[in-house]
């Protein structure tokens with residue numbers, strides 16, 4: 001839709017061209033959410049595309065994803081063979097309610113900054129122990145873990161004018177075994193639950209990441225594979241009644257049920 005309150009679009013080619021933050025400014029990434037609803041409080045968009053950040057950087061430490069990397073670019077990434085958890089990239093890219101237009105325009109950073117429970121890039125980064133680099137205006141860059149970034153439905157730790165610059169997925173997490181489960185009430189709909197388990201290749205551990213069914217990502221770590229009962233009790237202890245996310249994409253009891261159900265499937269698959 002046309003944003004008829006917007007009177008200016010700034011296109012910085014370097015970060016020092018980003019103006020001092022004022023009320024009414026908004027960063028523009030893929031624009032798939034920004035242009036989907038009126039933005040009555042916004043008069044100026046600051047386009048991040050013109051910064052031309054390289055989308056993906058692979059190193060022995062892992063994968064660095066620019067916030068401006070599109071879902072399509074991430075989906076097409078060819079990972080090294082020893083990154084056994086890399087299929088999660090594609091699985092999460094396909095876990096969005098997504099038209100062709102959203103697939104090609106939406107960015108990884110835009111999805112994370114939206115901080116919706118069904119944000120599949122949040123699921124991906126949380127499950128793969130991601131760390132975000134944030135650039136506060138006028139301050140030093142800071143690092144925040146994917147788990148700590150989202151604080152609630154459509155809420156996160158970004159301060160005014162603070163940019164999400166990049167997402168680092170460590171090689172140690174990408175080399176793990178994984179199991180993935182997702183469900184949505186409607187075909188191609190928003191996720192009601194997206195649950196991922198990961199385990200070291202040789203270790204006894206299990207890391208279970210719960211997303212979409214809860215307002216923010218939740219993670220349970222075990223040194224040894226828990227029993228079915230212990231896993232259920234750990235979910236009960238970690239996720240309080242108010243944490244289950246109730247919306248048109250599924251009631252809280254339904255999402256809780258899916259979470260227990262998939263967590264047990266994941267435990268069995270990774271045993």
Ligand SMILES: Cc1cc2nc3c(=O)[nH]c(=O)nc-3n(C[C@H](O)[C@H](O)[C@H](O)COP(=O)(O)OP(=O)(O)OC[C@H]3O[C@@H](n4cnc5c(N)ncnc54)[C@H](O)[C@@H]3O)c2cc1C
Nearest residue numbers: 027029030031032033034067097106107110111113119164
């Ligand atoms: C039909 C439809 C279906 C959708 N389905 C889903 C879904 O299933 N799950 C889901 O999570 N979302 C969904 N969305 C919402 C949205 O399209 C996605 O979250 C998308 O990934 C947002 O990315 P974008 O690059 O288009 O962000 P934009 O729309 O450009 O920006 C989104 C927000 O993030 C801010 N922002 C963007 N990049 C940065 C940055 N680097 N640093 C700081 N702030 C930044 C913007 O200022 C804005 O507030 C849907 C939207 C539509 C219209």
